[in-house]
Amino acid sequence: MADEKSKYEWPTAEQRTLIGKRMSRVDGPDKVSGRAKYTYDVHRAGMLYAKVVRCPYPHAKVVSIDTSAAEKMPGVAAVHIIQDVGKEIQWAGDDIVVVAAVDEGSAADAARAVKVEYQQLPFFVDDFTKPTNVPEGAGPMSTNDLIGMFTNQVPEPQIIQAIQKRGISFQVQPGMIDQMRQNKVGEDVIKALQAAPVKEPEKSASNYRKEAESVKGDPDAAFKDAEVVSEGVYGCPVITHCCMESHGSIAEWTDNDHVFSHISTQNVSGLSGQFAQGLKIPAANVHVHQDHVGGGFGSKFGADRWGIYTAQVSKKAGGKPVRYMLERDPELTLAGCRPSAFAKVRVAAKKDGTLVGWESESWGTGGPGGGGAPPMPYVVNIPNFRKNHVAVLTNIGPARAWRAPNHPQGCLITMSAIEDMAAKLNMDPLDLILKNIKLTAPPDNQYHRDETYREELLIAADLIGWKPGWRPRGQNGSGAVKRGLGLALQTWGGRGHDSTCEVTIQPDGSVEMKMGTQDLGTGTRTCILQVAGDTLGLPIEKINLKIGDNQYPSSGGSGGSTTIGGVTTSTRRATVDAREQLFAKVAGALQAQPDDLEAVNGTIRVKAAPSRSLSWKEACARLGSQPIDVTTKNLRPEPLNSSGVGGVVMADVSVDTETGIVKMNKTVIVQDCGLIINMKTAESQVYGAMIMGIASTLYEEKVMDPTNGRMLNPNMDFYRLAGIGDIGELVVHMMTGKGYDERGPIGLGEPPTVGPMAAIANAVANAVGVRVPFLPITPDRVLAALNPAAGGSHASV
Amino acid sequence: MDDLPEKKKPNKPRKAQSSSGVSRRDFLKISGVTAAVPLVAQASALVLEEAEVAVQGPGKVPVALNVNGKKLNAQLEPRVTLLDALRDQFELTGAKRVCDRGTCGACTVLLDGKAVYSCSVLAIDAQGREITTVEGLGEPGRLHPVQQAFVDNDAQQCGFCTPGFVVATKAFLDQHPNPTPEQIKHGLGGNFCRCGTYAGIRAAVMQVAKKGA
Numbered sequence A: 001m002a003d004e005k006s007k008y009e010w011p012t013a014e015q016r017t018l019i020g021k022r023m024s025r026v027d028g029p030d031k032v033s034g035r036a037k038y039t040y041d042v043h044r045a046g047m048l049y050a051k052v053v054r055c056p057y058p059h060a061k062v063v064s065i066d067t068s069a070a071e072k073m074p075g076v077a078a079v080h081i082i083q084d085v086g087k088e089i090q091w092a093g094d095d096i097v098v099v100a101a102v103d104e105g106s107a108a109d110a111a112r113a114v115k116v117e118y119q120q121l122p123f124f125v126d127d128f129t130k131p132t133n134v135p136e137g138a139g140p141m142s143t144n145d146l147i148g149m150f151t152n153q154v155p156e157p158q159i160i161q162a163i164q165k166r167g168i169s170f171q172v173q174p175g176m177i178d179q180m181r182q183n184k185v186g187e188d189v190i191k192a193l194q195a196a197p198v199k200e201p202e203k204s205a206s207n208y209r210k211e212a213e214s215v216k217g218d219p220d221a222a223f224k225d226a227e228v229v230s231e232g233v234y235g236c237p238v239i240t241h242c243c244m245e246s247h248g249s250i251a252e253w254t255d256n257d258h259v260f261s262h263i264s265t266q267n268v269s270g271l272s273g274q275f276a277q278g279l280k281i282p283a284a285n286v287h288v289h290q291d292h293v294g295g296g297f298g299s300k301f302g303a304d305r306w307g308i309y310t311a312q313v314s315k316k317a318g319g320k321p322v323r324y325m326l327e328r329d330p331e332l333t334l335a336g337c338r339p340s341a342f343a344k345v346r347v348a349a350k351k352d353g354t355l356v357g358w359e360s361e362s363w364g365t366g367g368p369g370g371g372g373a374p375p376m377p378y379v380v381n382i383p384n385f386r387k388n389h390v391a392v393l394t395n396i397g398p399a400r401a402w403r404a405p406n407h408p409q410g411c412l413i414t415m416s417a418i419e420d421m422a423a424k425l426n427m428d429p430l431d432l433i434l435k436n437i438k439l440t441a442p443p444d445n446q447y448h449r450d451e452t453y454r455e456e457l458l459i460a461a462d463l464i465g466w467k468p469g470w471r472p473r474g475q476n477g478s479g480a481v482k483r484g485l486g487l488a489l490q491t492w493g494g495r496g497h498d499s500t501c502e503v504t505i506q507p508d509g510s511v512e513m514k515m516g517t518q519d520l521g522t523g524t525r526t527c528i529l530q531v532a533g534d535t536l537g538l539p540i541e542k543i544n545l546k547i548g549d550n551q552y553p554s555s556g557g558s559g560g561s562t563t564i565g566g567v568t569t570s571t572r573r574a575t576v577d578a579r580e581q582l583f584a585k586v587a588g589a590l591q592a593q594p595d596d597l598e599a600v601n602g603t604i605r606v607k608a609a610p611s612r613s614l615s616w617k618e619a620c621a622r623l624g625s626q627p628i629d630v631t632t633k634n635l636r637p638e639p640l641n642s643s644g645v646g647g648v649v650m651a652d653v654s655v656d657t658e659t660g661i662v663k664m665n666k667t668v669i670v671q672d673c674g675l676i677i678n679m680k681t682a683e684s685q686v687y688g689a690m691i692m693g694i695a696s697t698l699y700e701e702k703v704m705d706p707t708n709g710r711m712l713n714p715n716m717d718f719y720r721l722a723g724i725g726d727i728g729e730l731v732v733h734m735m736t737g738k739g740y741d742e743r744g745p746i747g748l749g750e751p752p753t754v755g756p757m758a759a760i761a762n763a764v765a766n767a768v769g770v771r772v773p774f775l776p777i778t779p780d781r782v783l784a785a786l787n788p789a790a791g792g793s794h795a796s797v
Numbered sequence B: 001m002d003d004l005p006e007k008k009k010p011n012k013p014r015k016a017q018s019s020s021g022v023s024r025r026d027f028l029k030i031s032g033v034t035a036a037v038p039l040v041a042q043a044s045a046l047v048l049e050e051a052e053v054a055v056q057g058p059g060k061v062p063v064a065l066n067v068n069g070k071k072l073n074a075q076l077e078p079r080v081t082l083l084d085a086l087r088d089q090f091e092l093t094g095a096k097r098v099c100d101r102g103t104c105g106a107c108t109v110l111l112d113g114k115a116v117y118s119c120s121v122l123a124i125d126a127q128g129r130e131i132t133t134v135e136g137l138g139e140p141g142r143l144h145p146v147q148q149a150f151v152d153n154d155a156q157q158c159g160f161c162t163p164g165f166v167v168a169t170k171a172f173l174d175q176h177p178n179p180t181p182e183q184i185k186h187g188l189g190g191n192f193c194r195c196g197t198y199a200g201i202r203a204a205v206m207q208v209a210k211k212g213a
Helices: A004-008 A028-032 A104-113 A143-151 A156-166 A174-182 A187-195 A219-225 A272-279 A304-316 A328-334 A407-424 A429-435 A449-464 A524-536 A563-586 A616-621 A679-698 A756-768 A779-786 B024-033 B082-089 B145-152 B162-175 B181-187 B198-211
Strands: A048-054 A060-066 A076-081 A095-101 A115-120 A208-216 A228-236 A248-255 A258-263 A286-289 A322-325 A341-349 A355-364 A384-392 A481-494 A500-505 A511-515 A543-547 A597-600 A603-606 A609-615 A628-633 A643-656 A662-672 A729-735 B045-048 B051-054 B061-067 B070-076 B108-111 B114-117 B130-132
Touching: A004 A563, A028 B145, A028 B162, A048 A104, A048 A304, A060 A095, A076 A104, A076 A304, A095 A104, A095 A304, A143 A156, A156 A187, A156 A208, A174 A187, A174 A272, A219 A341, A219 A355, A219 A384, A228 A407, A248 A304, A258 A272, A258 A304, A272 A286, A272 A304, A304 A322, A341 A407, A355 A407, A407 A429, A407 A481, A407 A756, A429 A449, A429 A481, A449 A481, A449 A643, A449 A662, A449 A729, A481 A756, A500 A563, A511 A524, A511 A563, A524 A543, A524 A563, A563 A597, A563 A603, A563 A616, A563 A628, A603 A616, A609 A616, A643 A756, A662 A679, A662 A756, A679 A729, A679 A756, A679 B198, A756 A779, B061 B082, B070 B082, B082 B108, B108 B162, B114 B162, B145 B162, B145 B198, B162 B181, B162 B198, B181 B198
Parallel strands: A048 A322, A258 A286, A355 A384, A511 A543, A662 A729, B061 B130
Antiparallel strands: A048 A095, A060 A115, A076 A095, A208 A384, A228 A341, A248 A258, A248 A322, A341 A355, A481 A643, A500 A511, A500 A628, A597 A603, A603 A609, A643 A662, B045 B051, B061 B070, B108 B114, B108 B130
16 A cells, blocks of 8 residues: 555646646636525525614713614514623624514614613724834733734734733633634643733723834844935725625524524634534534635634624524624624734845844734734844834724735835835845845745745746836836836745545445535635546546535635645545545456556546546446445645745836826736646636735725724725726736645635735835835825925825 | 726616606605605605606505516515615525625616616616516526636636626627727726636626627
């Protein structure tokens, strides 16, 4: 028998039949014809509709609630108080009362009839002003802090460090630990919490808290000896996830203690525990189902307060199905946003461009808790640095993981500061990065990261025409419209989450697979089928894949670019195991040993004598009456994949210096992500990352009203996404072949989303000759940067 | 402005028709000019611009819609939008509710062949019109060329904006069978996608334009 690795290892380029192919996604026809059913589209018999009474104040105490009039309204089936009298509300739009009625209109009418009185409390929504009078000690971690770090997917070592350094302000209850385990929080974090000293929470009136402070090398000497020092301020605001399908669910009770929830989620297998906790029923009694999800981007890992209260109001309505999907306003207000980050930066260099020192004072808000600190200096590991980050605690609503948590912010600030240094040195930033390319190598540098970046930079430069096109600042055209180029480097980890795959091969030749995963539109279904089909020698149409149900073998949530690495490795292992069993059954008939067989092109045949073969159907017929049924989990660590990818973004923009309008001419991304299973869907993800990056650079901002603490633009008119006319030409180049393929599949959900903001912001700076410090780069900010004397409010901090 | 889509807000409604209903525009006029007239069930008809029109609601009224060539009937409150009627009454859930205020285009359907935001049309106003939803264009195994082009060019990721985009593209190509890139920018500027599928959509439009839909 072949050893473990060679038995499961990915087929070589010559052997692959489906892996790596440019296949159209299998659920495409359902999606383009409107047949694909999303949670929002599910219509259960006798379904009721919910509407929610929301707190209009950003910080308040609930004083009284009167639901009596609402309960008597026509069509109302149940009224449920979500946050009762005495509760302190931390952001505007928070959920207070839910009403279920026969239709949406009746539910809305009844919600309007609920009377709630509040005591308004002082609030704070300003994350833009540079913090002053920051208290010395950060104080012990609160549960809000911890939840903030979990939901923004801060790396566990960083969380452990914070717990150890600061202690905690709460008792660690067994229930909390259960909940953390159900949410796949690492045992090291749990151990750190159990060992942490419990301290009195600090009574601080300050909205500022020191989040992280660190020093490496000797920054003082580096700046003292530096030949050139460049300074700048940079930053990006809070933005929202703005999923097209809002958050929400349909809950019903199949009996007194069994709940069934259709829910829009990135985490089909991971919700049972959360529902169980909220509804006080065993996790085994929770059934979760979802066929398609209309976007998540990191905001849909939880059952959420609304998932729980939808089930609670269903129970009050006799268990009838109740649908509550968030309206666009709460969706944008409270169902997910990315922390802001602003920074004052100094960079030290030698005249030849060698980077020697970094200093940054940064701040940003993740809402009521800290969201962790952006990694800086990003990718380019400048040897001497001093940095500190202040968390600004605000009443803007909680943050959630937004693709590549904290990376886009760290990348924007670092790459902007480096570009400004290049300008100060009169150097081409491409040359400056290449000069410092060794600094991009991580400590182990197992995959020659610096060499890969170099290769990617040169390919990207070629694709965008960098060398012929780049001009120093101030030399980008004599007319009003200036053209500029910018670049950024990006990175992410990846690897795979836990995943289990069940494969059944029936004696009639039909094949069924079950996995409790989800397809966010990344092509997960298609990729699983390509791996299974390649392994079994079958076209993908011959395999019936079922996903999206927590009654199937579990897979992890789709976050951190871990899905492709998880589901493809469990699929590969399960289908190899199933194939092996089939080979064992038919080897005799083919007068060969099982190891001598292969599954190719719908046949099982002898490798050395391909004419000795059975069709798939004939082979399966030899199973007798019992099917082959294999359930296989992937490994941790999984030798079939790896972690750590990189990419280069280059942008070409035109900026009208009279109107301040930025026009995208072209964006290029060159990206590596190990073995690519489906080139078509992989490229789509990278195109998408560019477009999202264009939107977050030029348009997106969660604007808070300083007078009433509410979001000013909770709609899609004024929370602007990029349209088809805003994006310019897009070019994607994926690195493949030797050096990449043998690393196995690594996810793409985060990596390409990191760099576009920085590359575009740098291109704008190159075009107009000055830094537009804060995103989004709206016309007023361009003009303010060009005319600082005019006193534009966004020219500097 | 460059980016204004050349479609979308529904046509001026036709004159109010006999008993089938009062158009929204006329309804607004009524409520504007006859503030003294209580608009409740007891007022069953009003005289408007010399024509007698029926007052609808506020309770449920019979609504008959012609959707994808089929006659569909329901009892609906007059405040129900065409989008909600399609989705909640007739299980035609291809058109999606996203922004719910005429911005994002995910609810796009054809009204007499013209693309409209169905979240901004009342169901009672859509009576007597020919309504085509994404389901009416084609189905798996028998896709419309525009739908096939969206599949071929991976012009979709999560797919939630896709049905609206498919319908908008169909209407756009009916008007501009051989569009320039500039026309695509404007003509499809009334739909938003969050995953970022515009590269595929542009390629899909060009594929159909070359072949002819």
